[in-house]
Amino acid sequence: MTASSPKSTAVPLEAAPAIRLKGVSKRFKAGTDILSGIDLSVARGELVALVGASGCGKTTLLGMAAGLEEPSEGTVEVLGVSPAQACALRQVGVAFQRAALVPSRTALENVQLTLAITRRTDGLDPSQLLRDFGLGEHLHAYPHQLSGGMQQRVNIAAALVHQPQILLLDEPLGALDEITRESMTEWLAGVLARTRPTTLLVTHSVEEAVVLADRVVILSRYPGRIAHDLPIHLPRPRDIWGKPNPDFQEAVRTVRSHLHAVLRATGL
């Protein structure tokens, strides 16, 4: 690791899980445990959804994988190295609930900015990516001229354009209305199926988790622990908005009943 330059895109330890948390706890200064004893591995190309009630530490967990927060105990490895090193390898893309775009730059310039900062020359073509994302008419629009759904598509494009091996999504569709959210979920499923990054997705929506994820991890809270780790064995593409799909309904029901059991156990 020490030999590779920060600008290098070579990734060591190909065999290691893409994201691995071992015995991770997070304690805030006030002494509150937000996460405790988290062991989680995400294989390469796998998409794991984290669900749980507010305050269960989902976002904190994602922040640790992004190198934005340090665990109080335990270790976090991304691509076999520390999260900060993985970021330095320019192999991480993040999209948060609120689209974080530079307001004085157009949609296209915002996506290009990722390439400028990561200095990646092997990234995707930003204008083609935005066209694929249905924003061909809006390449030169400023963020304030775009709807919430469009801004979020630009945000996700900016997280994907440098083709990171790791994609961290923190409720990227959470701020959208239900109709937009449903169509965006389907769209996101398509995008991820094409690019296949290792993805950690925080969501409040069980349906979204089941449509997108290979595994749904349910967190309990106070402190946040992994309560259930449920594989989703549904064929892809998971077209679920069009016609009733009993397998999908069953998977949603299973996840939801586990989630409710966890919520009841932690007093909600």
Next chain:
Amino acid sequence: MSDRRAYLLMLVSVAVIWLLAVRWSGLPPLTLPSPAKVGEVLWDERSAMLEGTLSTLFTALLGYAVANVIALSLAIGSVYIRWLEAFSTPWVVVLKNIPFVALASLLIITMGSSLLPRLIIVVLVCFHPLLANLNQGLKAADRVLIDRMRTLDGSRWEIFRYVLWPSALPYYLAAHEIAFTTSIVGAIVAEWFLSRQGLGHILVKGMTEYRGDRIYAATLISSVLSFGAYWICRAAGRHLTRWQRA
């Protein structure tokens, strides 16, 4: 009503009120000269007026430049050096709140009527709005965007250039609209106290010699300068933030 029409209406109103006042107020031409008389003075004494104007502009611009350097250094420095803001705030607050008439008197007895005390006054009157707005703009930067830049391994410079500075810019530009004008007012006041040149000096001299026409002439010039300063800042500001109106 458009901006331009409103300004035109204001100018016409001022001219009408002035003419009416000259006609009906009963004040002697010594204290209330007619616009024609003021125009005459402006033309007859044009070289003295021009010299005064340039001197005032020089003091104002130099002081303004220094104020910007200080405000930018403190505001940007405070982003990276944690103790700097805490350390500098008491100084800034106290200096800003010293009545500058008192300060001017002090500067006269210590430094005489050189350029330096005038510059100090200009800097003191105009640097605070610059600093306050810069601080506010830098603090308003999108934390989520900064986090995203960090995950891309953006350098401090890149985070500054792409996130912090664009966030501070509209605030900084708004401060210029206030501070640039204030720098001209500050320069004139400083000259009023401390100088044998500039528009401030023309005003003092006009007062002691009972030359209302000169006072009006110098007032007219300083108003044009002030308004010009405001207009330049506003136009530049609107150009630099034109994306907001796209």
